[in-house]
Amino acid sequence: MFSEPDDPDVRERMHTAFASATARLGCASAHGTANTWGHSGRTIGAPVATPHGNAWLRVLEAPVGKEGGKLWTGTQAAATALPVEVPRPRLLDSADWTHERYAYRAELSTYVTAPVCSLTPALTEHIAIPDAWWSRLHRATSTVAATPVPDDRPRVISQDYIHRTIPHYLGDAGIDTTIRRWTLSHGDLHWANLTSPELTILDWEGFGPAPHGF
Known part of the structure; x- marks a missing residue:
């Protein structure tokens, strides 16, 4: 990349x-x-x-x-x-x-033989992905989120970063940006870290707790 x-x-x-x-x-x-x-x-x-x-x-x-x-x-x-x-x-x-x-x-x-969905994080051209692939991705991310957070694993992003960043882009919208639920996340889930047609999720170096659904 x-x-x-x-x-x-x-x-x-x-x-x-x-x-x-x-x-x-x-x-x-x-x-x-x-x-x-x-x-x-x-x-x-x-x-x-x-x-x-x-x-x-x-x-x-x-x-x-x-x-x-x-x-x-x-x-x-x-x-x-x-x-x-x-x-x-x-x-x-x-x-x-x-x-x-x-x-x-x-x-x-x-070694993973399946190619990545894209050479860049953004998907820039059409690719055919079967329904089973999406189902497996959903199961995988749900399993990650349901896994207990290791005590010593740093967060993907900090609460302070969220407090700073959301108002930077949205202005003073009166939104409470406090995260109530932190769960495990891949941390860098994008098209260049996903393979198809056989799903493999690559590059787990940023793995850690994040806002639920991150």
Whole structure:
């Protein structure tokens, strides 16, 4: 969804980290496949080969001392908290290490063959989606919302943010913006994180409690 970072140092550092991750997790880069980059080169992902078949490897980077937090731990938190019936990649293995001034986390997940519904968060062209797909998405989001919230999982958005943002766009409409019900949410549910015709919900790094129905 994001382009390759312009900074050659970031590109080289992340490619080196990806190679280190393959060695740590016992997999090999798949030839002829493109990398998928996160915002500002913060993450890099690509298909890999393992002794058990294809998988997906994603590597996160942060300056030492700034690793951790919601986006760093989201995939593992979702893997631990959510029931298996939620259609998502399965986390197979992970590794953490530091090199010089940077911390890294590598996450090895099952490989998803179905294409995403859109290459961007917005759906810009017509796609045919069967009724069963919508039913499964409804069941999945309902299951996520009904799952008990882990005690240590940060919120997707804060109450203070809601208090600031709604009046910013709607003006002083006299609306009570206090959230009465918080439930678990994917946190970044859009068309580029959904596959079809077989539904899989991708990219759980932003997973956490949010206003019900978020």
